[in-house]
Amino acid sequence: MxxxxxxxxxxxxxxxxxxxxxxxxxANRIIPAVAIPHPLGNPKLPPEEEKALRRxxxxxxxxxxxxxxxxxxxxx
Amino acid sequence: MAEVSRNGKYxxxxxxxxxxxxxxxxxxxxxxxxxxxxxxGPGRLLEKLFREENVDVEIVATIVCGDSYFAENxxxxxxxxxxxxxxxxxxxxxxxxxxxxxxxxxACGAICSSMESLGIPAVTGMYKENPxxxxxxxxxxxxxxxxxxxxxEDAVRKMVRLGVxxxxxxxxxxxxxxxxxxxxxxxxYLHAEPAWRRAIDMLLRKMDGKPFETExxxxxxxxxxxxxxxxxxxGMTIALITSGGVVPIGNPDHIESSxxxxxxxxxxxxxATADARTHQxxxxxxxxxxxxxxxxxxxxxxxxxxxxQETGFKPYPWYYATVGNGTSVDNAQKFAKDIVVxxxxxxxxxxxxxxx
Numbered sequence: 300m301x302x303x304x305x306x307x308x309x310x311x312x313x314x315x316x317x318x319x320x321x322x323x324x325x326a327n328r329i330i331p332a333v334a335i336p337h338p339l340g341n342p343k344l345p346p347e348e349e350k351a352l353r354r355x356x357x358x359x360x361x362x363x364x365x366x367x368x369x370x371x372x373x374x375x
Numbered sequence: 376m377a378e379v380s381r382n383g384k385y386x387x388x389x390x391x392x393x394x395x396x397x398x399x400x401x402x403x404x405x406x407x408x409x410x411x412x413x414x415x416g417p418g419r420l421l422e423k424l425f426r427e428e429n430v431d432v433e434i435v436a437t438i439v440c441g442d443s444y445f446a447e448n449x450x451x452x453x454x455x456x457x458x459x460x461x462x463x464x465x466x467x468x469x470x471x472x473x474x475x476x477x478x479x480x481x482a483c484g485a486i487c488s489s490m491e492s493l494g495i496p497a498v499t500g501m502y503k504e505n506p507x508x509x510x511x512x513x514x515x516x517x518x519x520x521x522x523x524x525x526x527x528e529d530a531v532r533k534m535v536r537l538g539v540x541x542x543x544x545x546x547x548x549x550x551x552x553x554x555x556x557x558x559x560x561x562x563x564y565l566h567a568e569p570a571w572r573r574a575i576d577m578l579l580r581k582m583d584g585k586p587f588e589t590e591x592x593x594x595x596x597x598x599x600x601x602x603x604x605x606x607x608x609x610g611m612t613i614a615l616i617t618s619g620g621v622v623p624i625g626n627p628d629h630i631e632s633s634x635x636x637x638x639x640x641x642x643x644x645x646x647a648t649a650d651a652r653t654h655q656x657x658x659x660x661x662x663x664x665x666x667x668x669x670x671x672x673x674x675x676x677x678x679x680x681x682x683x684q685e686t687g688f689k690p691y692p693w694y695y696a697t698v699g700n701g702t703s704v705d706n707a708q709k710f711a712k713d714i715v716v717x718x719x720x721x722x723x724x725x726x727x728x729x730x731x
Contacts, residue, residue, distance in 0.1 A: 300470065300616065300618065300697075300707050300708075300710060300711040300714075300728060301726075301728050302597075302598075302599050302711075303598045303707075303708050303711030303712055303715065304616075304711050304714070304715055304718070304726050304728075305601070305602050305712075306599045307712075307715040307718075307719060308602060308719075309715070309718055309719070309723060309724065309725060309726055310601070310602035310604065310605065310724075310725050310726070311602075311725070311726045311728055312502050312725070312726070312727050313728045313729075313730065314727065314728070314729045314730070315579060315728075315729070315730035315731075316446065316447070316730065316731055317446045317477075317478065317481070317730075319481060319506070319510060320481070320506045320730075321730070321731070323506045323509045323510050324506065324582060325598055326597070326728075327600075327601035327602070328601065332729070332730075333448065334443070335404070335442065335443040335446060335478075335661050335731050336405075336661045336662045336663070336666065336731065337665040337666065337672040337673070338619065338672070338673060338730065338731055339556075339671065339672050339673060339675045339678075339729060340440070340665065340669060340671065340672030342665045342669075342672075344667070347478065350669070350677065350678065353671065353672075353675050353677070353678050354678045354681065354682070356670055356675075357675055357678045357679065357682055357727070358657055360683065360727045361608060361682065361686065361688075362725075364604060364605050364608075364613075364725045364727075365604050365605050365606075365607070365608065366604050367603060367604040368601045368604070369601065370601065372589075373599070
């Protein structure tokens, strides 16, 4: 989906748990996430810290969208 | 050629995920790797079919690992397990078959690839759309399987035929004849017919509308150039999409838990966050306990709203969700092409896509 949306001209930031899949399918701006059952969270953390973690990932996604790139890039 | 072990049998180590290894389903996908003596699940069929080919094998050990655990700890699993696998002195390592299970396919590919680089022959099997195929086809012999488990016997049979050749050090034929994916290796050989005759035959078949096979397939790389970055966030419309299956409670569009044939479009208007009363996951490919307790863990509505306030971007008032679990590439492309019509019409300038 990431690739097809980009094909139509809209940049996509892909936050995903398995970056190798994202690379294989051809996403261009890739942000590695936490874990498969909770990519944007971590149930082991206290709620405040968990939210901070999620916030950090979403900020990375926004930064990725603001960053000019020439090729597939992982924003870790 | 592989050395036959002391009792005259070829030694095989078999890799399986938690499901085929008999540990459990998705709720056990975080299971750490362990070894069992002898065959397990499909390993029994593997031994049986090797014997039908008159090749005496013994699965000396089965390594089992949860799909999520492998995906999240690939480097450490490989680092810690390559030595133990070698210590079994396998003549052949077999992984899977993984069918259309993405994490499993990548695990099988990674295990086989590590073995091949140590000079230990390895064989695995996957469905053509498994992401493990593209990633490992060049370094690993992967037989083509069906996308569902009912294709087990056929898949194992193909793996066995290829495995026999690898054990005996026999030449591997063209991928089509072996039933495996092309590795992109070009090899010179003397054809009985000269090139001009083959070319004319091919042309005649083409003109007659008959099937013909090119001798030089053109590699197809479907890449999309990265789109230009946004200059700033203020006033930009950004949409949220997820393949993690987060839908309003009750799954109103009945999106399938695997092999999804549809996606949903749901309102974000007036939502400051998502919780267990408003949203749930329809995904059948991961343990949904954590996301059902707090859907923001997959669809981060809470933080999306906060960042909207801070950076001044405009959230698109809808989000889109589907289940990325064995979903065909064709369907995923179709969903995206549909969604893009909305996005372009409504002036969406960027997308954040979350995947499990």
